[in-house]
Amino acid sequence: MDCKPRRLRYHAPMNEGAKNERVRLSAEDWEDGALALIAEQGVGALAVEALARRLGVTKGSFYWHFRTREALLQAALERWEEYGEREVLAEIERIPDPRKRFPELFRRVAHEVQPHRVYAALLKALDHPQVVPVMGRVSQRRIDFLTRMYAEAGLEPVSALHRARLTYAAYVGFLQLNFTLGLPRISHEEFDAYVEHMIATLTP
Amino acid sequence: MDCKPRRLRYHAPMNEGAKNERVRLSAEDWEDGALALIAEQGVGALAVEALARRLGVTKGSFYWHFRTREALLQAALERWEEYGEREVLAEIERIPDPRKRFPELFRRVAHEVQPHRVYAALLKALDHPQVVPVMGRVSQRRIDFLTRMYAEAGLEPVSALHRARLTYAAYVGFLQLNFTLGLPRISHEEFDAYVEHMIATLTP
DNA sequence: GGATAACCATACGCAGGCGTATTGACGGGC
DNA sequence: GCCCGTCAATACGCCTGCGTATGGTTATCC
Known part of the structure; x- marks a missing residue:
């Protein structure tokens, strides 16, 4: 609504200091974001639209990376168990x-x-x-x-x-x-x- | 849908063996039902329409006894803490x-x-x-x-x-x-x- | 420098769950 | 025997959150 997603640079060059300005996301980014959200507000708060806002994109992006919300939770949990x-x-x-x-x-x-x-x-x-x-x-x-x-x-x-x-x-x-x-x-x-x-x- | 609420008797006489046949409910009945449901399926499963089905009535009844779902939860919790x-x-x-x-x-x-x-x-x-x-x-x-x-x-x-x-x-x-x-x-x-x-x- | 793939925005449909409004059925007190 | 209070059924509106469709934008590869 008021917070139009500010996109700054795509795939920042390697030599550049990574000031996390990219907005183009990978599946891992979503998983990390999910874990952060879970840590802060619990599993129940893991909603795709909320997470999308948090990451500065819309859910149109999400459904490119994951088939369903359930799949994201699964992936995030496995990632957590792994590391x-x-x-x-x-x-x-x-x-x-x-x-x-x-x-x-x-x-x-x-x-x-x-x-x-x-x-x-x-x-x-x-x-x-x-x-x-x-x-x-x-x-x-x-x-x-x-x-x-x-x-x-x-x-x-x-x-x-x-x-x-x-x-x-x-x-x-x-x-x-x-x-x-x-x-x-x-x-x-x-x-x-x-x-x-x-x-x-x-x-x- | 298929389980039309079977009403058996209203306010069964005291002398009668209480074979829990009544269908007319009190607030306490709802609270007990809520606690049972919580015990079985967790707090998240406490939904008024689900509980109403479980008790053999519709939510039309519920909102006579409680102003909101939140109020029911509160009452049930206090009841549990009490006893x-x-x-x-x-x-x-x-x-x-x-x-x-x-x-x-x-x-x-x-x-x-x-x-x-x-x-x-x-x-x-x-x-x-x-x-x-x-x-x-x-x-x-x-x-x-x-x-x-x-x-x-x-x-x-x-x-x-x-x-x-x-x-x-x-x-x-x-x-x-x-x-x-x-x-x-x-x-x-x-x-x-x-x-x-x-x-x-x-x-x- | 186009074509293709990767990524994202927008708009929509749909289901579930809360709360409201209205009407109905029963029962006890006068 | 009527009336009012109590409890319940039905129908509706609304909001949230998931998932889909479709088209747009950016990066990469030749």
């Missing part, structure tokens, strides 16, 4: 002393914020049939990882599995309680203390 | 030995299923602005309760608060992971073992 985690877990595994891994892992996850935004949003969208399998796979992988860590730290197999589930449940629950519910706006020091408490009671 | 918990927590508090309370509490909550359905559904609907305050209040109350229990069991105030948060987070996360995500369909014995593990690592 998630990996690094952190790999680095943790590289620590020799198994019992030293948990403090490091907990502190690590506790202090990165951005990646959790999407995860929290997806947690709130577990009604949606498309996100369930993705979250299922991701959770399973992470629990498997934790189980292995606990086993290597000396817990017998069954205990290791239970402890892993407990740990991961605590993680998920924490996200729910603090990200989406804003439970009493915990302070920074208090949060650190909480993490340390968690480390103390959860490492074998 | 929730209470009993369990009170009974737990009656156990003299503080450290014996946790096993009882955990086993207790672990084995009731139905009340968790609504809670799990609400957890998935934390996008919705109307459910956030309700969940906030409920969670806060429960965490307060846990904090008191832990304090009475000998933890110093700060530790008690942290332990309470951890416990409640584990609870919430467990609901997410198992109810809505159907993580690998845990068996009955395994579940009991998990609960016992939780008791062991979480009671001071």
Whole structure:
């Protein structure tokens, strides 16, 4: 209406400093945009016309790249699943002393914020049939990882599995309680203390 | 269309065995129906025409009882908040030995299923602005309760608060992971073992 | 420097869901 | 026995959001 799409340059030359001025989009651009929108406003807010406005085009563009809105969600979710985690877990595994891994892992996850935004949003969208399998796979992988860590730290197999589930449940629950519910706006020091408490009671 | 509303009797006499044949509805009936629908299909599925079909009437009835769909949701949520918990927590508090309370509490909550359905559904609907305050209040109350229990069991105030948060987070996360995500369909014995593990690592 | 492919705008159709208006049927109090 | 309050059916308008059709614009390839 009032915000006529300002197109600035097409396919900016490589040597030019990329001041993200292009307006000609690829499928990946749409997927990234979708993930950003999901992180900010939840899966329910992922509408093609809204996303198009956000990207400065109209949906005429969208339907060139994707057959349907569902296809976009699918692609975005797969993209997220692909590029998630990996690094952190790999680095943790590289620590020799198994019992030293948990403090490091907990502190690590506790202090990165951005990646959790999407995860929290997806947690709130577990009604949606498309996100369930993705979250299922991701959770399973992470629990498997934790189980292995606990086993290597000396817990017998069954205990290791239970402890892993407990740990991961605590993680998920924490996200729910603090990200989406804003439970009493915990302070920074208090949060650190909480993490340390968690480390103390959860490492074998 | 094909399911013409079968009306059976109006205001069945008191002495008659209540075989829920009435079709004349009250606001409470709508609220209960809403909660049932939420438990089964989530908050997003709460649509007035759908609910009306479910109750065997049309929405013409609905708008006599409620001004808007939003009002129904609000009423249903308040009703749920009102009639929730209470009993369990009170009974737990009656156990003299503080450290014996946790096993009882955990086993207790672990084995009731139905009340968790609504809670799990609400957890998935934390996008919705109307459910956030309700969940906030409920969670806060429960965490307060846990904090008191832990304090009475000998933890110093700060530790008690942290332990309470951890416990409640584990609870919430467990609901997410198992109810809505159907993580690998845990068996009955395994579940009991998990609960016992939780008791062991979480009671001071 | 045209032709072709990639990308986008505009206009439209269509379905679902909310809310309103109007009318109808039943029932209890006077 | 009538009347009014309560509950319900039907029909309608509206808005949102998806998907389609069609044609226009830009980039690339020869």
